[in-house]
């Protein structure tokens with residue numbers, strides 16, 4: 681792999697697409713229920729695994745327990761997007777980054793200012809809806825009562841996230857896959873090459889370069905062309921500094 685300039689690679693890209701993973705949130709101090717230790721603690725606390733509780737079946741049969749979990753393990757984790765997300769938004773503004781695809785639930789990319797974001801599994805802020813009449817409720821409403829009920833129908837409001845056992849909107853996946861197939865460079869942030877989001881989309885990639893930045897190395901990283909380890913915010917921050925000093929040449 682040797683020495684390379686991330687700024688060079690990214691600025692030469694004519695269609696950069698980014699996949700963001702869990703470790704990017706962890707960098708901002710957002711814990712995840714998929715974390716081994718957290719999963720164990722959750723099982724002790726609720727008597728069920730995170731996968732069982734965060735499912736469509738659990739939501740429909742035990743809404744009170746579901747919402748206890750959803751509030752304390754998911755909503756309580758909501759934080760402002762950190763520097764790495766801000767850097768992504770800045771990279772999009774330069775015109776280099778075309779879109780971001782994620783399965784994380786906190787809408788951090790959009791809240792940091794990214795315009796083109798595929799939140800494949802939805803997010804906690806948007807589309808909290810009544811499954812019967814479709815009425816939309818804001819995130820704060822999800823904290824009301826033991827279970828937030830639709831004011832019209834009286835049924836539990838469904839959070840704006842995709843639960844296990846539910847289908848991800850197929851059109852959304854198709855559009856995201858289409859973006860990946862157009863990319864000449866794929867930027868993978870906070871994920872190794874074996875996570876579900878990478879496995880889901882890597883097959884559509886027909887470009888030249890895969891750049892991966894993650895907290896720590898993984899045996900499958902050799903499938904990427906360039907790897908960097910450490911804080912994503914620092915690497916992207918440096919890239920933006922370099923781009924400022926040496927404006928991107930117009931491609932024609």
Ligand SMILES: [Zn+2]
Nearest residue numbers: 810813830833
């Ligand atoms: Zn309703």
